[in-house]
Amino acid sequence: MTKHVFVIGLNDLNAERLKRLRGVEDVKFHPLLSPAQVSETQDFDMPAMLAEAEATLDAHDGSIDAIVGYIDFPVSTMLPILCKKYSTPQASLESLLKCEHKYWSRSVMLEAIPHHIPKFTAFDPFDETALSKIGEADLRFPFFVKPIKSSGSRLGFRIDSPEDFDFATEKLRAEIRSIGEPFDHVLSLAEMPDDIRAVEGHYCMAEQVIGGRQCTVEGYVYNGETVPYGTVDSIRYPQVLSFYYYLYPSQLPPKVQDKMWEITRNIMAHIGYDNAGFNIEYYWDEIQDKIWLLEINTRIAQSHCDLFEMVDGVSHQQVTVDLGLGRKPDLPHREGPQNVAAEFFYRVFFRDATISRAPSRAEIEVAAEQVEGTRISSYVSKGMKLSELPEQDAYSFAVASVWMGATKQSKLLWNYEQVMKRLNYEFTDIVE
Known part of the structure; x- marks a missing residue:
C-alpha cells in the first residue's frame, strides 16, 4: 500500500x-x-x-x-x-523550541550540561542601554552576538569594541524583524515559562567567545532513545569566521567524539526531544581539552547529505523519512565508495559586488568531470549583486558549493583545486 x-x-x-x-x-x-x-x-x-x-x-x-x-x-x-x-x-513544538530559541536553549543547557556552555545573556537590540546590560551580565569584550532565532550564520557578529557593537546593532535593527516577527507567531502557539516568553523573536544573544576545532554531531531520537550516528568537521578559512569546507568522517580524536556523543545524549534526553532528527554544533578547545556546545539544530544538515551517501552509502535523509513514517532509521555505515567526503564553499570576502561573469552550465559540467562523482552548485548569475544572496554570514558570500569524495583528506583538497581551476567568476562594483 x-x-x-x-x-x-x-x-x-x-x-x-x-x-x-x-x-x-x-x-x-x-x-x-x-x-x-x-x-x-x-x-x-x-x-x-x-x-x-x-x-x-x-x-x-x-x-x-x-x-x-x-x-x-x-x-x-x-x-x-x-x-x-x-x-x-x-x-513537540515545546521541545523543538528548547533547541531553536537560543535563550531557552541555553537555559536548559545550564540545567543539564553547565560545564559545556559559555556565559550568555539575552538583550533587545533596540534598547539603547543594551551594551551596559550585557556588561552587568559579566560579559566583557570580546563576545559574540546573534539573534535568538536565525538560520545559517546570518546576523552573527564578533564584538571586540563598542564600535563593533554599534555596527552589529545597526545591522540587527535593520534586518532582524524579518525572522523575529514570523518566529513570534510560532512562539505564540507554544506553552512557555514567563521568563522565556519575555524574550521575544527580535531579541538577541550575547555570549562569551568560545572556539577550537569545530564539528557537527548528527543524530536522531527514536522512541526516547538518542542515537548519534556521525561527526562532521567544520573547517574555516584561515583567520576568518567563514566556513571553507565540511569534512566527513571527522578527524577529531575518538575519545573527543565519544564525549560529544555522551553530552548529546544527555542534553536531548533532558529537553525531551523525540522522534525527529537533529544536529549539534560543538567546539573542542584542544589547549584546554574542553568541549563547548555551540547550538542545537532541529533537522539533519542538508549540506551533509551527499557526504553520508559517499562514505556510508546513503544520504541521511534516510533519518528524516524513516522517523517521519514512525520507523527506526535504516542507516548503513561505511558502505559508500569513498573513505572521506567534503562540501567546499567557494567564497569571496567583499561587502558587496556585482557578478560580471559566472560559469555557464557547460563550464560547470566540465569542471565537475575533473573528479568523478563531483557535484557543483553555483548560486549566482551574471548581473546579480552578492547582497541578493540569502542566508550569508556577516563576513563573506558563498558563490558556489562543491561536493566530492576521495580516499584521503589530502587528495580531497588537491581534487578541489583541480575543479576550481575550471570555474571562472568575475566581479565589478566591488565594495571592500
Whole structure:
C-alpha cells in the first residue's frame, strides 16, 4: 500500500536524493510549499504559509503518512505544528523550541550540561542601554552576538569594541524583524515559562567567545532513545569566521567524539526531544581539552547529505523519512565508495559586488568531470549583486558549493583545486 510523504520546500536535488533511500519503493513524495516560499526568500508570512500547507494536505485524496523537511527556519518550526494537526510523528513544538530559541536553549543547557556552555545573556537590540546590560551580565569584550532565532550564520557578529557593537546593532535593527516577527507567531502557539516568553523573536544573544576545532554531531531520537550516528568537521578559512569546507568522517580524536556523543545524549534526553532528527554544533578547545556546545539544530544538515551517501552509502535523509513514517532509521555505515567526503564553499570576502561573469552550465559540467562523482552548485548569475544572496554570514558570500569524495583528506583538497581551476567568476562594483 502506497505511503504518502509530504516534503516542505522539496526541490529537484532532494527529490533525486529521496529516490535513492532504502525502503522507499512504496513511498510517494509530494511537495508541500515551494522552495521559493521557504528557502529562496527572507519574507515569511507564517500564518499564510501554514494555511496554504493545511489546504494542500486537506485536499489530498489519500493517507497522510508523514510530513517532513530538511530546511531550517521557517520549515523546522512549521513541522511540529503541522504534524500535530495531522497526527504524524515529530518532536513537540515545546521541545523543538528548547533547541531553536537560543535563550531557552541555553537555559536548559545550564540545567543539564553547565560545564559545556559559555556565559550568555539575552538583550533587545533596540534598547539603547543594551551594551551596559550585557556588561552587568559579566560579559566583557570580546563576545559574540546573534539573534535568538536565525538560520545559517546570518546576523552573527564578533564584538571586540563598542564600535563593533554599534555596527552589529545597526545591522540587527535593520534586518532582524524579518525572522523575529514570523518566529513570534510560532512562539505564540507554544506553552512557555514567563521568563522565556519575555524574550521575544527580535531579541538577541550575547555570549562569551568560545572556539577550537569545530564539528557537527548528527543524530536522531527514536522512541526516547538518542542515537548519534556521525561527526562532521567544520573547517574555516584561515583567520576568518567563514566556513571553507565540511569534512566527513571527522578527524577529531575518538575519545573527543565519544564525549560529544555522551553530552548529546544527555542534553536531548533532558529537553525531551523525540522522534525527529537533529544536529549539534560543538567546539573542542584542544589547549584546554574542553568541549563547548555551540547550538542545537532541529533537522539533519542538508549540506551533509551527499557526504553520508559517499562514505556510508546513503544520504541521511534516510533519518528524516524513516522517523517521519514512525520507523527506526535504516542507516548503513561505511558502505559508500569513498573513505572521506567534503562540501567546499567557494567564497569571496567583499561587502558587496556585482557578478560580471559566472560559469555557464557547460563550464560547470566540465569542471565537475575533473573528479568523478563531483557535484557543483553555483548560486549566482551574471548581473546579480552578492547582497541578493540569502542566508550569508556577516563576513563573506558563498558563490558556489562543491561536493566530492576521495580516499584521503589530502587528495580531497588537491581534487578541489583541480575543479576550481575550471570555474571562472568575475566581479565589478566591488565594495571592500
